[in-house]
Amino acid sequence: MKKLSSKIYFIIIMAFLYLPIIYLIAYSFNDGKTSVWKGFTLKWYTALFNDAQIMNSLYNTLIIAVLASVIATVLGTAAAIGIYNFKGGVRSAIQNVSNIPIINPEIVTGVSLMLLFTFAGVMMGFEMGFWTVLLAHIGFCTPYVILNVTPRIRQMDPALYEAALDLGCSPAQAFFKVVLHELMPGIFSGFLISFTYSLDDFVITYFTRGSRFQTLPVQIYTMTHQRINPKANALSALLFIVIIGILIISNFASRRKSKEAAR
Amino acid sequence: MKSKRPAIPYLGWMLVFTIVPLLMVVYFAFTDDRGRFSLEPFKNASVYSEVFLYSLGIALISTVICLVLAYPLAYSISRCSERSQSMIIMFLMVPMWMNFLLRIYAWVLILQNYGPLDMILNLFGIDVTLIGNSGAVIVGMVYEFLPFMILPLHAVMSKIDPSLIEAAQDLGCSGFYVFTKVIFPLSVPGIISGVTMVFVPTASTFLVAQYLGGTQFMIGDVIERVFQSDHNTGSAIAVVLMIVILGFLVFMNRFGDKEAVNG
Numbered sequence: 001m002k003k004l005s006s007k008i009y010f011i012i013i014m015a016f017l018y019l020p021i022i023y024l025i026a027y028s029f030n031d032g033k034t035s036v037w038k039g040f041t042l043k044w045y046t047a048l049f050n051d052a053q054i055m056n057s058l059y060n061t062l063i064i065a066v067l068a069s070v071i072a073t074v075l076g077t078a079a080a081i082g083i084y085n086f087k088g089g090v091r092s093a094i095q096n097v098s099n100i101p102i103i104n105p106e107i108v109t110g111v112s113l114m115l116l117f118t119f120a121g122v123m124m125g126f127e128m129g130f131w132t133v134l135l136a137h138i139g140f141c142t143p144y145v146i147l148n149v150t151p152r153i154r155q156m157d158p159a160l161y162e163a164a165l166d167l168g169c170s171p172a173q174a175f176f177k178v179v180l181h182e183l184m185p186g187i188f189s190g191f192l193i194s195f196t197y198s199l200d201d202f203v204i205t206y207f208t209r210g211s212r213f214q215t216l217p218v219q220i221y222t223m224t225h226q227r228i229n230p231k232a233n234a235l236s237a238l239l240f241i242v243i244i245g246i247l248i249i250s251n252f253a254s255r256r257k258s259k260e261a262a263r
Numbered sequence: 264m265k266s267k268r269p270a271i272p273y274l275g276w277m278l279v280f281t282i283v284p285l286l287m288v289v290y291f292a293f294t295d296d297r298g299r300f301s302l303e304p305f306k307n308a309s310v311y312s313e314v315f316l317y318s319l320g321i322a323l324i325s326t327v328i329c330l331v332l333a334y335p336l337a338y339s340i341s342r343c344s345e346r347s348q349s350m351i352i353m354f355l356m357v358p359m360w361m362n363f364l365l366r367i368y369a370w371v372l373i374l375q376n377y378g379p380l381d382m383i384l385n386l387f388g389i390d391v392t393l394i395g396n397s398g399a400v401i402v403g404m405v406y407e408f409l410p411f412m413i414l415p416l417h418a419v420m421s422k423i424d425p426s427l428i429e430a431a432q433d434l435g436c437s438g439f440y441v442f443t444k445v446i447f448p449l450s451v452p453g454i455i456s457g458v459t460m461v462f463v464p465t466a467s468t469f470l471v472a473q474y475l476g477g478t479q480f481m482i483g484d485v486i487e488r489v490f491q492s493d494h495n496t497g498s499a500i501a502v503v504l505m506i507v508i509l510g511f512l513v514f515m516n517r518f519g520d521k522e523a524v525n526g
Contacts, residue, residue, distance in 0.1 A: 006339040010351075013336050013409075017358045020369035020406065023379070027372065035378050075273055082270025094274070100281050105467030105508055107483045108501045111490055112284035115291065115498070139280045142273065200362060203469070217362055224368040225473070228375075236365045243360045247353060 025240060028233035044234040051231065057214040060130070061199060064215060068137035069194035075138065076145025077187050081179075083146070084153045101140045102147075109140065110207035117208055128210030136208040137198045144197065145190035152186035291498035304499035311485050311500060318482040319507070321397065322466035325404035329412040329461050330454065332405070337416035337453070338446070341423070348421060352414070359410045367474045370403050374475070395477030403475045404465045411464075412457040419453030420446075455519045463508055 028045070032038035048054060083094050101109050117132045160182065164174035180187075202217035209218060223229045295301035340351050358366065373380055374393040381393055393399060423446065431441045469483025480488070482504060490497035 003339075006335070010336060010339065013332065014354065016406070017355070017409070020366065020373060021358060021361060023373060024365065024369040035372065035375070035382075075276065078269035079273030082267050082273070085265055085267045086270070094270070094277075097277050097281060098273075100285070103463075103508075103512065104285075105463065105483075105504060107467055107469055107486055108288070108505055109284075111486060111497060111501055112288045113280070114490070115287040115494065116280070116284040119287065135280065139276070142276070146273075196360070200360075202362075202364060217364065220362055220364045220368075221470070224364060224371070228372070232365060232368055236361065236369075239361060239365070243357055247357065251353065 021236070021240060024233050025237040028230060028237045030230065033228055033230060044230040045238075048231050048234045048238075053214065054216075054219055054231070054235070057216050057219040060214060061216040064130075064134055064137055065195050065198040067134055068141055068198045069191050072138045072141035072194045073145050073187060073191045076142040076190060077149050077183065079142065080146045080149035080153060084150065095146075098143050098146055100143075102143050106203040107207075110136075110204045113139070113204065114207040128208055129213040132208045132210065133205055133213060133215070136204050137201065140201070140204060141194035141198055144193045145187070148190035148193065149183055149186040152183045156182045288498045288501050291494050292502040294495060296493075296495060301495075304495040305503075307493070307496040308499040308503065311482070311489075314480060314485050315482050315500075315503070315507075317397075317479065318466055321400055321404065321472075321481065322462050325401050325408065325465045326412075326458055326462045328401065328405050329409050330458065333409060333412035333416055333457065334450075334454075337413050337420055338450075340413075340417050341420035348417075352417065355410050355413055363407060364470065364474075366407060367403050367471055370399070370406060371474055374399050374402070394475060397476065397479065399475040400472050400479075400481075403471045404468075407468075407471065408461045408465060411460040415456040415460060416450065416453040419450050423449050452519060455515055459512065459515050462511065467504060467508065 027035070029040050029042070030037055031041035031043070079098075083091060083098075086094060113132075113136050114128075117128050117135075121127055156179070160178050161174055164178040165171065169177065200217060201215075202221060205215050205218055206221070209215070214222075220232060220235065223232045223235075292304050293300060293302070295303050340348060343351065371394065372378060375381070376392065376394070378393070384391065384393075427445055427449075428441055431445045436444065467483050469481065469487050472479060472481040472484055482500065486497055486500050486504070489500060
């Protein structure tokens with residue numbers, strides 16, 4: 001970015017992206033509910049932490065995200081290996097079906113699962129809640145795991161697995177010690193994507209959660225829909241700090257890794 | 264490693280949680296409330312054709328604005344040193360990780376009556392309502408999805424070999440021709456994926472219009488509302504939305520293939 005004009009343009013776009021968030025955070029410290037500044041306060045943060053409902057939905061969000069991303073990673077890695085061994089047309093047909101949750105508008109996925117769960121619920125006598133949300137999240141996370149693992153399988157030298165067998169590994173040992181090790185970067189990024197998507201999902205959760213089960217994004221919806229709620233500002237500030245923290249840590253970790261690699 | 268068996272659990276999963284739910288949507292779209300074949304749902308859905316066109320219009324305008332804003336930025340980022348590129352990309356992604364409802368809520372606070380922007384404009388004697396119209400919805404959409412345009416554009420542009428540009432300059436191309444003959448054709452794949460990544464979610468998103476658009480809903484909002492009372496009509500709208508999005512994706516793919524052949 002040598003030219004002054006492109007520097008200025010860059011700053012304008014960054015301001016467009018960041019000013020709304022900064023404004024949001026600044027007003028979490030406002031001792032009043034309107035956009036008039038009435039003095040500094042931390043009362044919205046106290047209110048946030050004392051809100052049992054919000055804390056409970058945070059807990060639900062984390063549980064769902066951990067379970068969904070772990071299960072999706074296992075299911076998706078196994079699926080990626082199996083799908084890879086199908087040939088030509090069948091393989092691409094399977095891959096196309098697998099990509100449906102990614103391509104389809106989220107709202108369509110949401111309502112289609114709602115129809116399924118309502119119908120199955122009537123047949124088998126259950127209500128939508130924790131389990132249906134978990135199933136839905138595994139459903140939209142797994143395709144991302146497959147998309148991340150498949151290129152790794154393609155790059156892997158199949159002779160590695162055979163060499164491990166020749167050297168006396170059982171198929172299970174060869175799989176866990178050699179194959180899994182080779183696929184790990186893909187598996188890990190698939191897991192991370194699943195985890196963040198699950199944490200942040202609103203639309204699909206909204207349609208599959210039933211009437212009582214709350215996750216944080218749904219809670220945010222209840223807090224901000226057609227009203228002004230400074231607790232949402234306080235929550236934004238905390239989320240922003242968490243995001244920045246994760247970024248700094250991951251950036252630091254990858255720097256160190258590349259330094260070690262350079263040695 | 265040569266076995267197809269690891270894919271079996273996921274094949275079963277796709278059948279139950281992807282294919283069956285979509286078939287249920289199609290089934291509901293073609294039946295009446297007593298379960299008999301009927302085209303009534305589509306007839307009922309046609310009431311919303313204006314909302315449908317409005318949503319596509321909003322999506323089109325937002326996509327074009329994103330493209331125009333993102334293109335020069337992505338290009339100037341791609342000319343930076345590799346290290347500052349990854350830094351800048353990281354900063355572009357931070358707002359994306361913020362919960363999408365909180366980001367829209369930020370714009371509600373900014374654009375609301377007696378909000379900061381309203382006050383500033385009032386100082387200059389300009390008295391307009393900033394919120395509750397299509398303009399506010401477009402601002403929200405552009406804010407929400409701009410990074411989805413910048414990232415794929417940058418990914419493609421950063422791979423353009425600088426020696427190609429230098430070669431064109433050596434051969435006597437002016438800046439204009441370097442752009443139209445070298446940079447632009449090479450960036451087309453990025454434009455295609457950026458346009459897809461912005462258009463599809465903008466056309467089908469829900470809640471943005473409810474937060475910023477006043478009484479003018481978009482098709483996602485309509486699906487949610489209608490589904491609360493009438494699964495058949497809701498399914499019919501969902502089917503139409505799916506077909507439109509699928510048609511758009513096929514069109515974009517064809518376009519991409521043609522460009523690849525010509526280029």
